[in-house]
Amino acid sequence: MKVAVLGVGLTKFGELWDKSLTDLLAESQRAALRDADLKPTDIDTIFTGNMCAKSFANQGNLGALAAQVLNINVPSTVLGGECASGGLALRAAISAIESGFAKVVLVNGVEKMTDVSSVQATTGLMAAASAEWELFHGATFPSLIAMVARLYMDRYGLTREELAAVSVQNHENGALNPYAHLQRAITKEHVLNSPMVADPLTLFDCSPVSDGAASVIVAREDVAKKLGKDCVFVVGSGQATDKLVLTERDDLLTWKANQLAAQAAYEMAGIGPQDIDIAELHDGFSIVQILSFEDLGFCKKGEGGKKIARGQTSLRSDQPINTSGGLKSRGHPVGATGVAQIVEVVNQLRGRCGQRQVDGARIGLTHNVGGAGSSVVVHIFQRGGTSRRGK
Amino acid sequence: MKVAVLGVGLTKFGELWDKSLTDLLAESQRAALRDADLKPTDIDTIFTGNMCAKSFANQGNLGALAAQVLNINVPSTVLGGECASGGLALRAAISAIESGFAKVVLVNGVEKMTDVSSVQATTGLMAAASAEWELFHGATFPSLIAMVARLYMDRYGLTREELAAVSVQNHENGALNPYAHLQRAITKEHVLNSPMVADPLTLFDCSPVSDGAASVIVAREDVAKKLGKDCVFVVGSGQATDKLVLTERDDLLTWKANQLAAQAAYEMAGIGPQDIDIAELHDGFSIVQILSFEDLGFCKKGEGGKKIARGQTSLRSDQPINTSGGLKSRGHPVGATGVAQIVEVVNQLRGRCGQRQVDGARIGLTHNVGGAGSSVVVHIFQRGGTSRRGK
Helix, strand or coil, X not given: CCEEEXXXXXXXXXXXXXXXXXXXXXXXXXXXXXXXXXXXXXXXXXXXXXXXXXXXXXXXXXXXHHHHHCCCCCCEEEEECHHHHHHHHHHHHHHHHHHCCCCEEEXXXXXXXXXXXXXXXXXXXXXXXXXXXXXXXXXXXXXXXXXXXXXXXXXXXXXXXXXXXXXXXXXXXXXXXXXXXXXXXXXXXXXXXXXXXXCCEEHHHECCECEEEEEEEEEEHHHHHHCCCCCEEEEEEEEEECCCCHHHCCCCCCCHHHHHHHHHHHHHHCCCHHHCCEEECCCCEXXXXXXXXXXXXXXXXXXXXXXXHCCCCCCCCCCCECXXXXXXXXXXXXXXXXXXXXXXXXXXXXXXXXXXXXXXXXXXXXEEEXXXXXXXXXXXXXXXXXXXXXX | CCEEEEEEEECCCECCCCCCHHHHHHHHHHHHHHHHCCCHHHCCEEEEECXXXXXXXXXXXXXXXXXXXXXXXXXXXXXXXXXXXXXXXXHHHHHHHHHCCCCEEEEEEEECCCCCCHHHHHHHHHHHCCCCCCHHHCCCXXXXXXHHHHHHHHHHCCCHHHHHHHHHHHHHHHCCXXXXXXXXXXXXXXXXXXXXXECCXXXXXXXXXXXXXXXXXXXXXXXXXXXXXXCEEEEEEEEEECCCCHHHCCCCCCCHHHHHHHHHHHHHHCCCHXXXXXXXXXXXXXXXXXXXXXXCCCCCCCCHHHHHHCCCCCCCCCCCECCCCHHHHHCECHHHHHHHHHHHHHHHHCCCCHHHCCXXXXXXXXXXXXXXXXXXXXXEEECCCCCCCCC
16 A cells, blocks of 8 residues: 655644634645645545534635635535544545546645534533433543543552643644744643642643644655656555443543554554654543553553653654644644644655654654544554664 | 446434434445455445534544444545545545555545534635625525525526426435435425525525445455455546636536536546436535536436436436435435445445335436535446446
């Protein structure tokens, strides 16, 4: 499997009061077309990841909307896996290309979240959990993840300070990303002293509510060659699901869907975690980055938090994670996140990340989660040559 | 392209007060597995079409939910194209099979609509139109389609009585379908004298708000052969989009996405409308069935209404349309509709439709629309042998 990335684009993430859902979609689509040096009529299929447009903007049918913005009539479909929707849109594009349904595909992720109240946002996002077994009992998403964090701290002896280090590191990277919603560095004290959301998680353990869109254009390898492009390729794709209801899981701290999705992606790419130069992991909450770092095989279960706290995944380390700033600092317009992760990895592999560039990065991974680990999609990208780490 | 249908299943459609979204999904999934004589662990991928679960039941992440119900951890994704979501789920399945991503795929459509008020339902369904240019100005979906109907009657001289014949015919078929929401025959007078919804459309020109789910299991041809199945095959798939906003269209009475999607499906199948024995057309409103009948090439533009009114598409005619009762009588749980259409066509081609069976049907078509013709997906099915109509 080898699908070429022809171009990427995104909007600035943030509280974009002056931009509508349509504006965001139009802006990121145009940016990707410009980057790929293509016209709208070169696109023959569109897939768009979105979670909340219907609940937050009364707007569904984003497939038709995305095509309308470009004045084309191509097959255009919305992919839903809540916060994993963006990653699923890329997976649908790969499938369409490999099956012969499509040649040049535009992949979007978009979300407009800041036009609704906090209560509406919290309830809307809770749709990723179980309405019957979790929402009904008053649980919010942060409260569910807080229980996971508490258990992890208890079982593996992770301190509150070590947990806080995840957000500090992500903001360190995000401070170098002009597209980031929260483009500034923070200290451990900021995290510890920020308002409590759900014990032990404070405001700075949680990704922000953001507006934004991201787009990627992919094509068959031969199409890319004809265009004379020096491309990044998608070399692995994996997806899995797990019980929606947290209490039905075998173990709250090992997310089976993380493991299965990563395993499938590694297998398809013919590599392992040791070969990954850079990775964008889904840090909707600080603890989720730790769990996922372990589930994806970057270290043993229980060691992830301490490894991150020791700086072993920072920008200048051997294993940089979330060079974009992650969901925490770049922002988390939920349906757009998975595609924004891809934009970052592709730009890193192309050497276009300026101050936050990881020298010599050749193989990158994106990890996108919907719900509390219930929907996971992992992609692996490669640019010619060998990985910094040996492959 | 040849993908085999191994099994189909559906719930009764209706106002199912005693069944939750999860119950519906579980029931149709089990029915399809039983029909295919497969175990949940035989399924390696799931695609589910849904429109309103988040807005009407606070439940998203239906991918994980569908897999959880079967206690499997497979890739499971939600497809969104509003009322066309079900058809898009089958298209995603075909793509996944043809690309090698999947071997045995479960396709679902599900909707639970009767737990919310009429106002919530009308507003929720309006998400298929444009929030900025239509909803904002107070338009409802019936009011938009009513303008289309008025224009058609004016331009092509269709009488109110002729328009009513569409619903009468669909109810005639639905009366023979034990799964139908409104399983009873009606007269032209019922339609004409029912409450006005949006002039000229009365209540009986509009499909009902229904609960229901439908499932289909598809597989690679070689897998079907190994199982020794005498299968119906999917031989054509086409999808297209058109401007979301009705006023941006070139012509309100020719729906470009209808034409493009059908053209692509005919081309893939190597046949034309003259070869189609039976078809399930998207009759969300009576006028939409007429427009679509024409757009798909069954007759010239402007002649569809009169042809249907003359009984030339009735069950015992040469060209039976909506043998299931259509959206009007079988019911329209929006995300489930596209899959329910497929269930009907497959059962017709297998000769399992009892009193409403069309003898000798070999080639069938499903036509599924999201929005006012803005998202369209068409599939063509065939069972060995030649069509009644010559192919």
